[in-house]
Amino acid sequence: MYNLNLDKKAKEFLKRLKRGEQEIILNRIEKLKDNPxxxxxxxxxxxxxxxxxxxxxxxxxxxxxxxxxxVILDMGHRKNIYD
Known part of the structure; x- marks a missing residue:
């Protein structure tokens, strides 16, 4: 099983989201521990x-x-995550 580390940039983005969106994203990220x-x-x-x-x-x-x-480096909307 892998360990997860969230970079500062990813944490800051996550904080700006609504609670429900945060939970959805965190649940999906947790699945990476078993299969990255x-x-x-x-x-x-x-x-x-x-x-x-x-x-x-x-x-x-x-x-x-x-x-x-x-290491979760960044998170964002699909329109501007790659900028």
Missing amino acids: YLGKRLAGNLFGLWKLRIDKYRVLYKIFDDKLII
Whole structure:
């Protein structure tokens, strides 16, 4: 089982959401502990990162298999998460 670490940027975004949206996102993120490859591998300038789609939001994360750690780098609306 992997450990989850939320970066400051991801925590700040999560705080701005309504309680219900927070719970949905946190529940989906928790599932990454058992299978970090639920998301989709990114390419281009985001090579090495993964994304998880949750409704209109995207969660960007990096997997460190050697340490069994997933770092949630950023979260945001699908329109501007990749800016």
